[in-house]
Amino acid sequence: MNPASDRLARQIRFIVEVDRLKNVLRQTWLTDASRQENSAEHSWHVVLMAHLLAEHVPAPVDVTRVTRMLLVHDIVEIDAGDTFAYDAAGNADRAERERAAADRIFGLLPADQIEEWRALWDEFEALDTEESRFAHAIDRLQPLLQNLHTHGGAWRSHGVTREQILERMRPIEHATPGIWPYIVSTIDEVWAKGWIRSVE
Numbered sequence: 001m002n003p004a005s006d007r008l009a010r011q012i013r014f015i016v017e018v019d020r021l022k023n024v025l026r027q028t029w030l031t032d033a034s035r036q037e038n039s040a041e042h043s044w045h046v047v048l049m050a051h052l053l054a055e056h057v058p059a060p061v062d063v064t065r066v067t068r069m070l071l072v073h074d075i076v077e078i079d080a081g082d083t084f085a086y087d088a089a090g091n092a093d094r095a096e097r098e099r100a101a102a103d104r105i106f107g108l109l110p111a112d113q114i115e116e117w118r119a120l121w122d123e124f125e126a127l128d129t130e131e132s133r134f135a136h137a138i139d140r141l142q143p144l145l146q147n148l149h150t151h152g153g154a155w156r157s158h159g160v161t162r163e164q165i166l167e168r169m170r171p172i173e174h175a176t177p178g179i180w181p182y183i184v185s186t187i188d189e190v191w192a193k194g195w196i197r198s199v200e
Contacts, residue, residue, distance in 0.1 A: 013108050021039045022038050024039040024040075026038065026042055026143075027084045027154040028147065029146060031146055033151075043071055050067050058176075069121070070124075072121050075101075076098040077101075080094065136171040136175065140168060140171055140172055141172055144169060148190060151193075152195030155195070159197070161199050162191045163198065169187070
């Protein structure tokens with residue numbers, strides 16, 4: 001096989017492999033509560049949100065880089081599964097499982113693209129750039145909206161508290177402080193309606 005053909009074959013293999021992300025179900029439900037969302041749908045949704053909400057970031061960010069991070073941030077769930085944000089036991093080894101998944105899945109690509117795309121995933125995880133912090137904020141905001149529109153949704157079914165949710169949403173306060181008052185009022189609204197509880 002010539003190098004060009006081998007390169008294309010590796011790219012196609014990666015493309016086919018990541019199609020499996022459509023089969024990874026998340027704990028969150030669609031806003032109409034008809035079914036659980038899958039991770040590929042989540043990735044598309046947060047990319048759209050990043051473009052719409054970039055104006056709320058105090059410092060300029062490279063939105064293209066943000067969206068590329070968001071496109072790949074959950075690819076590891078093909079192997080590692082979706083770990084519920086509030087599952088302490090599941091999160092104990094999540095980082096290790098996801099790193100192994102990143103090694104395998106990005107390893108399907110041609111060498112230069114392994115480096116490029118893995119670097120985006122690593123940047124998202126490291127939270128050491130304005131782009132990665134904004135990407136994380138959007139990743140936290142999206143399920144909040146779903147839980148709001150499904151009467152507490154996964155929060156309610158798993159007994160998540162108001163305090164846990166506020167702590168989980170902190171990246172939004174730091175990356176997009178202008179959105180933070182909306183987040184707090186939304187959580188207070190859900191709590192006031194009795195859809196979530198507070199620590200007693």
